[in-house]
Amino acid sequence: MSTSGRSRAAGPDETPAIGRPRDANRDVAILDATLLLLTEVGYDQLSMESIAARAGVAKTTIYRRYRDKVALVAAAVEYRSQSSPPAVGPGGLRGNLLTLVQWLAEQIAEQEIGLLGALFAGMRSDPGLAAEMRRILRRDEAAMTDQPLREAVKRGERLAPHAAELFAEVAPAVIVHRIVVAGETCDERFVEHLVDDILLPLLRGHPNKPARTERGTGSKGTRS
Numbered sequence: 001m002s003t004s005g006r007s008r009a010a011g012p013d014e015t016p017a018i019g020r021p022r023d024a025n026r027d028v029a030i031l032d033a034t035l036l037l038l039t040e041v042g043y044d045q046l047s048m049e050s051i052a053a054r055a056g057v058a059k060t061t062i063y064r065r066y067r068d069k070v071a072l073v074a075a076a077v078e079y080r081s082q083s084s085p086p087a088v089g090p091g092g093l094r095g096n097l098l099t100l101v102q103w104l105a106e107q108i109a110e111q112e113i114g115l116l117g118a119l120f121a122g123m124r125s126d127p128g129l130a131a132e133m134r135r136i137l138r139r140d141e142a143a144m145t146d147q148p149l150r151e152a153v154k155r156g157e158r159l160a161p162h163a164a165e166l167f168a169e170v171a172p173a174v175i176v177h178r179i180v181v182a183g184e185t186c187d188e189r190f191v192e193h194l195v196d197d198i199l200l201p202l203l204r205g206h207p208n209k210p211a212r213t214e215r216g217t218g219s220k221g222t223r224s
Contacts, residue, residue, distance in 0.1 A: 043122025105186035
């Protein structure tokens, strides 16, 4: 779950501190323990008691920060992923998509397969977790695509309706398949293939017309 860098160790249910300041080290210990146990035992078997034991804190310490397991897991996911999408550059839509797809591939490659599997399974069994994960994903998808697509429109690009949603549906799925299922890396040639042959035609409303004409003369133009 790649996020856009607005995460912090504090959870969404915190209240203003009264009295003794909160120990930031405990915050980190709780979130780290949550991620480790989530990978080890899965979402359904994850409990506040086991997290407290692994983090070396009292269960009440966790409940002062997070109202329930869903809130804690969501906070842990946001805490783990702190990289921001790349800034828009001068290279036009294609250049910005190449940079964005490469960044997205790096974020996905860094994720632990066991953690992703635990989250996906948890989303199927707990509607509350599913809602939280979708909230995070929608927010981060908007953070990824808002600037590149807005700048493209300003430069006169004609994009398909719901272009941002199309990018969010296609790009991560293709990258996950490449890394997890095929066991391949997302090298430069593959990134160019994904952008030129799939994303640009799709975002422009011409899914059967690969955008090869935008490639520079030095581009390899082949895919692995």
